[in-house]
Amino acid sequence: MRMPNPVLLAAALLLPTAAAAAQAGAQSPQSQSPAPAPAPAPKIGEIDFGVRVNAISGDPARYQRLRDLRDGPTLDRLRYERDTDTWNVQAAMDHVGYRDQRYSSTFTRYGKVKASVEWNQIPLFYSIDTRTPFREESAGVFRLDDTLQAAIQNSLATTAAFVPASRLFELRSRRDIADLRLAYSVNPLLDLKFSFTSTARSGAQPWGTSFGQTNAVELPVPIDHRTNDLNVMAEWSTERAMARLAYDGSWFNNDVETLIWDNPLRLTDQAATPSQGRMALWPSSTAHTVSAAGSLALPARSRAFGYVSIGSWLQDQKLLPHTINTAIAPIPIARETAEAEARIVSMNYRVTSRPSSLVWLNGQFRLYDYDNRTPRFPVSQYARVDSGVATSLTGGSEPFGYTRHFVDVDASFTPLPFMALRAGYGREHDDRTFRFLEETTEHALRASVDSTGLSWGSVRLQYDHAIRTGEGLDEQALSDIGEQVSLRQFDISDRNRDRVTAIVQVAPFDTFGFNGSVGIGQETRPDAAFGLQDNDLRTFTVGFDATPRDTVLVGATYGFENYGTLQRSRQANPGVQFDDPTRDWSTDMSEDVHTLTASLELPQLSSRTAVRLAYDLVRSNAQYIYLLPPNSTLTPPQQLPSVRNHMQRATADVRYAINRRLALGIGYAYDQYDVENFAMSPGTLNSPVFSGFVNLMYQARPYDAHTGVARLIYGW
Secondary structure (H helix, E strand, O other), X not given: OOOOOHHHHHXXXXXXXXXXXXXXXXXXXXXXXXXXXXXXXXXXXXXXXXXXXXXXXXXXXXXXXXXXXXXXXXXXXXXXXXXXXXXXXXXXXXXXXXXXXXXXXXXXXXXXXXXXXXXEEEEEEEEEEXXXXXXXXXXXXXXXXXXXXXXXXXXXOOHHHHOOOOEEEEEEEEXXXXXXXXXXXXXXXXXXXXXXXXXXXXXXXXXEEEOOOOOEEEEEEEEEEEEEEEEEEEEEEOOOEEEEEEEEEEEEEEOOOEEEEEOOOOOOOEOOEOOEEEEEOOOOEEEXXXXXXXXXXXXXXXXXXXXXXXXXXXXXXXXXXOOOOOOXXXXXXXXXXXXXXXXXXXXXXXXXXXXXXXXEEEEEEEEEEEEEOOOOOEOOEEEOOOOXXXXXXXXXXXXXXXXXXXXEEEEEEEEEOOEEEEEEEEEEEEEEXXXXXXXXXXXXXXXXXXXXXXXOEEEEEEEEEXXXXXXXXXXXXXXXXXXXXXXXXXXXXXXXXXXXEEEEEEEEEXXXXXXXXXXXXXXXXXXXOEEEEEEEEEEEEEEEEXXXXXXXXXXXXXXXXXXXEEEEEEOOOOOHHHHOHHHEEEEEEEEEEEEEEEEEEEOOOOOOEEEEEEEEEEEEEEEEEXXXXXXOOOOOOOOOOOEEEEEEEEEEEEEEEXXXXXXXXXXXXXXXXXXXXXXXXXXXXXXXXXXXXXXXXXXXXXXXXXXXXXXXXXXX
16 A cells, blocks of 8 residues: 555545535525624644654664654644534644654534544564565565575585575565544434444565474565455434444455465475475455344333344465475365355343442343354375375364353442442353363352542452363363373363452542552462463552642552463373373463653643653563473473563653744653563574574664654644
8 A cells, every 4th residue: 555645635634624614604594684704713723843863772673663763854743623613623643754654534513423534554663684595586485596405405505505695674564544434413313323444564574484393484474465344333322222233344355375485405396305385374354244232221220231243254265285395296175265154143131230329230141152164174184394295183174163151240239338349250151162172161259349439549359269160071182183181271271260459549638649559360270281280470559649739740650560370291202202201391480570650740840831751661571490300301401591671761851832822842762672582682593594494583682762852833
């Protein structure tokens, strides 16, 4: 999608002003005698423009990850509004001419029409200095130099020969989002609504491929796809009832459907080693949903709400052959296209009631049925990473599906003013197809004490307890595919969960407020010998806001979070090792996160000057510890260094009013990011080519950035 011309788009955004004025004029009554001239409609506008200068050391791509902060002139903000007794027009522009620019306009005719249009660009800057020896022959087709491939195949060279041939390039992608919305009030009871959103994404992103564990390849996979979403809705409402009918459609189209890449180790095909690999990328698909919703006021200050939707997900992309390796005899496929289809039925029914001032009741039932209607795709043999024929352990695809039932009830009792005792119960039951547990049921209990509206503040204490258990486990199915029968997948394994949270807000004075919270959570999986065992968290926050004077606002918040997990595994090949407990090992992960935010605002440092200072800090440290049992026969592991992510940002902004319409603004920002990641550090990825890995050198690197902005703000 091409970038719009900012001047033409600005004119288009302001067109509703002229249209609204013409509409008002066309509807004015005719009269023989001239009417007195009306007072001019109030106009409000503001433009913020200037220049930005950066001094960046380190990784500029990570600094500008989702934004565009290049040096140069800026039209950072433009606002326009015109308002009358019958209609209102607003237009806005942000970051004009840059990769993260945004344009929007809204027209409202009070009580009748509201229309809006928006264009929003969101960049994603991966790296400024990625490298690859691959060249993109066409969209999604990556080739290596044939001469170098032949030399490596014939043992005349190693993959190090690709290093001089590696080219330097920037790795980026961008989303372009166009959003159109219209709401029309037919009469006081009936509203019609329409929205259309088109999201295009282009560029490239890192992508991993492989010919096996000792021959991995990383590529800048091209991105060229678009998603169009449509919503049409009719809503009828009164004080006692509401009814809504809606249609939602989504169309996803990908113009790069297949990825093909050369093998760094071989130029010609042989049965055990292909010269190239191939994989399917995101398939084009559609989704259609029809829904109905309604609510009705009931006696005893009660209301009932219901929602039902039926959807269809469709995907019929042409299937790729089993292999691109010409040395492997073609393997027949059961059908030419995916013929993928799923029927989605969703329901939600809720009743709320407040029969007295002391009691509040709420009950709801939800159903989500994912009916996978894709025909089974039988497979007896397949090509494994294009490097040989293997027998399928499952006999083909397994169309996963599930039905989820959820019942939840809540009650609140207020025995004393400003105090509420709450209790709730929830039950979630899932029926699944083609999963190792056919059914899971989770029972959840919660209780809380709330004290609000007190002269000094509020307090809340809540406890949650949940138990999930499964039925219908077939351990033989795990054995048939070569898995440990004691393995439990984390999303369906038996699980016990307990959480306690407390929140306190204190305002002893009108000029001072204090808040704090504490949270403790623990998850255990008692039936899982392998896989995720425990998942714990601890959180703590404390903060304050103060206004010692009308012209001074200050606040700060500190937060601490700790996350811990324990996972168990077994390093074993089929045979005697498979059931040997002395080959067990586990991973104990712990992460601490510290956050600090502080701000000081002086909106009237003087009659013409306003100042704002802010500081943000995030410090994260994660440690992975590999553990062995006392009788282990494995080689003691070499512990990895901790993963560290430290980020801080300090900003200062001063605004000086030259006169009633014109102001001068000066801003400064300091950003620092410090990272140590053993998997993506420059010390690890110090070359685009290793003996078994051709990579993009997409690294995690620190940066320091100083940004200064000088601007003029003109209002009218």
